[in-house]
Amino acid sequence: MHAVHYELLKEDSSTGARLGKLHTPHGTFDTPMFMPVGTQATVKTLSPEELYDMHSQVILSNTYHLFLRPGADLIRKAGGLHKFMNYKKGILTDSGGFQVFSLGAMRKITEEGVTFRSHIDGSKRFLSPEVSVQVQEALGSDIAMAFDECIPYPSDFEYTKTSTQRTSRWAERCLKAHSREDQSLFGIVQGGMYPELRRMSVEQLREMDFAGYGIGGLSVGEPKSLMYDILGQTTDLMDKNKARYLMGVGTPDCIVEAVNLGVDMFDCVFPTRVARNGTAMTATGRLVVRNAVYAEDFAPLDEHCNCYTCRNFSRAYIRHLFKAEEILALRLLSIHNLYFLLDFARQIREAIAQDRFSEFRQQFWANYQEN
Amino acid sequence: MHAVHYELLKEDSSTGARLGKLHTPHGTFDTPMFMPVGTQATVKTLSPEELYDMHSQVILSNTYHLFLRPGADLIRKAGGLHKFMNYKKGILTDSGGFQVFSLGAMRKITEEGVTFRSHIDGSKRFLSPEVSVQVQEALGSDIAMAFDECIPYPSDFEYTKTSTQRTSRWAERCLKAHSREDQSLFGIVQGGMYPELRRMSVEQLREMDFAGYGIGGLSVGEPKSLMYDILGQTTDLMDKNKARYLMGVGTPDCIVEAVNLGVDMFDCVFPTRVARNGTAMTATGRLVVRNAVYAEDFAPLDEHCNCYTCRNFSRAYIRHLFKAEEILALRLLSIHNLYFLLDFARQIREAIAQDRFSEFRQQFWANYQEN
Numbered sequence: 001m002h003a004v005h006y007e008l009l010k011e012d013s014s015t016g017a018r019l020g021k022l023h024t025p026h027g028t029f030d031t032p033m034f035m036p037v038g039t040q041a042t043v044k045t046l047s048p049e050e051l052y053d054m055h056s057q058v059i060l061s062n063t064y065h066l067f068l069r070p071g072a073d074l075i076r077k078a079g080g081l082h083k084f085m086n087y088k089k090g091i092l093t094d095s096g097g098f099q100v101f102s103l104g105a106m107r108k109i110t111e112e113g114v115t116f117r118s119h120i121d122g123s124k125r126f127l128s129p130e131v132s133v134q135v136q137e138a139l140g141s142d143i144a145m146a147f148d149e150c151i152p153y154p155s156d157f158e159y160t161k162t163s164t165q166r167t168s169r170w171a172e173r174c175l176k177a178h179s180r181e182d183q184s185l186f187g188i189v190q191g192g193m194y195p196e197l198r199r200m201s202v203e204q205l206r207e208m209d210f211a212g213y214g215i216g217g218l219s220v221g222e223p224k225s226l227m228y229d230i231l232g233q234t235t236d237l238m239d240k241n242k243a244r245y246l247m248g249v250g251t252p253d254c255i256v257e258a259v260n261l262g263v264d265m266f267d268c269v270f271p272t273r274v275a276r277n278g279t280a281m282t283a284t285g286r287l288v289v290r291n292a293v294y295a296e297d298f299a300p301l302d303e304h305c306n307c308y309t310c311r312n313f314s315r316a317y318i319r320h321l322f323k324a325e326e327i328l329a330l331r332l333l334s335i336h337n338l339y340f341l342l343d344f345a346r347q348i349r350e351a352i353a354q355d356r357f358s359e360f361r362q363q364f365w366a367n368y369q370e371n
Numbered sequence: 372m373h374a375v376h377y378e379l380l381k382e383d384s385s386t387g388a389r390l391g392k393l394h395t396p397h398g399t400f401d402t403p404m405f406m407p408v409g410t411q412a413t414v415k416t417l418s419p420e421e422l423y424d425m426h427s428q429v430i431l432s433n434t435y436h437l438f439l440r441p442g443a444d445l446i447r448k449a450g451g452l453h454k455f456m457n458y459k460k461g462i463l464t465d466s467g468g469f470q471v472f473s474l475g476a477m478r479k480i481t482e483e484g485v486t487f488r489s490h491i492d493g494s495k496r497f498l499s500p501e502v503s504v505q506v507q508e509a510l511g512s513d514i515a516m517a518f519d520e521c522i523p524y525p526s527d528f529e530y531t532k533t534s535t536q537r538t539s540r541w542a543e544r545c546l547k548a549h550s551r552e553d554q555s556l557f558g559i560v561q562g563g564m565y566p567e568l569r570r571m572s573v574e575q576l577r578e579m580d581f582a583g584y585g586i587g588g589l590s591v592g593e594p595k596s597l598m599y600d601i602l603g604q605t606t607d608l609m610d611k612n613k614a615r616y617l618m619g620v621g622t623p624d625c626i627v628e629a630v631n632l633g634v635d636m637f638d639c640v641f642p643t644r645v646a647r648n649g650t651a652m653t654a655t656g657r658l659v660v661r662n663a664v665y666a667e668d669f670a671p672l673d674e675h676c677n678c679y680t681c682r683n684f685s686r687a688y689i690r691h692l693f694k695a696e697e698i699l700a701l702r703l704l705s706i707h708n709l710y711f712l713l714d715f716a717r718q719i720r721e722a723i724a725q726d727r728f729s730e731f732r733q734q735f736w737a738n739y740q741e742n
Binding site for chain 2: 040041042044045046047048065069070074077078079084085086295296298312313314316317320321323324326327328330331
């Protein structure tokens, strides 16, 4: 048995939605779940207690960033990432692959791994399946991700095939390098926008002993209809008894649709990033609290929200904090937006449990304004 | 009886130190007390709950800043400053005098008041005793301060006399303009570095019906020995049954010495300002946590401190947050520094209650390094 394992509790009768539990060394968590992102060993602006208060379960931290600063060695000496940042629930680390591939001209890929220049000081660095696993073992996350290439969109069939096959070889090397028993590895399905390459990727990874699977290379610029199409064809092929994590996706519309297609886990920087720009997420769309129209509006951000921010502060006050460039503004909106998505995932779980996810999805689309 | 009134509980037998209670419409608080500063209707980076957790009592907010942004009218509509910022304990507002006088070339003083240019948009604005009182009544603070001139150092005798007499006339106008029954006005003693003008100021204000007194125009650049000298000569003349608030002073050394001379209340932006630069205050002096020497130091900021930050995070982690420019760093150090000063005031109260303030003061100086 892997240290981290997925327990399928219920499959929805009329959709692909699944209710489950994710067992980890730091507790058992409910899926479908949204994971707040704590890139640099902190979910921007927030304390661990604020995360617990909003019922955050697993959070994500970035191997690339921590590898460069403060370094894996320092975090190992601190007793691991949980202790370093004082987060007592689950932590998932990505592999660093996504970030180094995003560096474009600043990186070079070989079969061995990726050489790149640090965005902090320009120094030459190297990440490979083995280095990524070593770093993630030093971080001591509950879930480590295999080192993969996230293929850009669009990419031609040949490049996608070559890259996806390399990702599979790298996945094997990750498993081989991995030794930490209180941590589990997830493989990452690639294959771009080609159903047959997605199938190839799923089948190759299935041969290996992963605790769960990321689905990578989606939401990279393709139309949403194409994303859902490829996603559905991918999840159809996947093991029902392992967790499925759609990487980097976390807007409410995408979460509803992906849950409908059988996805269990999500992460996204979107809610905290737009929070810092003064945008609140609500069930009916976005609210830009910086706008002058809210200057004397003493209602909470969202009348229906039960988050700390909405229970205690008005739109007028939050707008004042933004205009006055006060840091509390960033916190209050980050709390609201993360609470919104965590609660959204909770509502989805409740709907699946009560056999009304299909209805929930219909209702969501009836109210939602994409703006 | 004033809405706010001071109750003298105990005078120390061998020093000027006093133990007291300050009764306000938002609760009764213990003196000597340190007041955290929330300039723009927020103690920078912190939530009200974080302030309660560190046993914050009265906080200070700035009339000048709130007058310009978001405006007194908006805060009145919000139900007052307590409700706007959701702080349920005491609030003291200054008069705006200190800030407008600090504008230098951008302001013009007449008997009527001060015309100045807003530091935000350059617009022409006017503050007078009457306007300051109106604004503070709209804010609804528990304690409003009279509109005064904080005399720069050095200033000659003639200017100091002229200004101090005007401050007394303005004090009368403030009392006349004031009507809010759930708010009390404090007068402000001026007189620069001239004992006879301090005496004149105290005597003139004593004729008026103030609930308590600020002591202004100290810690404005003069040597500390001169400050203590003038302060002692001033408190000697003051009514024992009213609160004495030494404005803008709040480092541990000055607090100990001023308590020794009979001061009850303090405020200072120093602890939160240096926090945001990465400096922690401790009983033995300052610790610059950004320094490389703390990179792998997994001890708390201060081994003897019981604040949230010291109970949960290491120097190495906080240093990492500063290097990575994470906002949580600013919060964690602000919490530590304010806790340090609030707890320092608590220790002083305990020492006075137990008749060992003189010993406490000696011990303080034996350990303290001014750096």
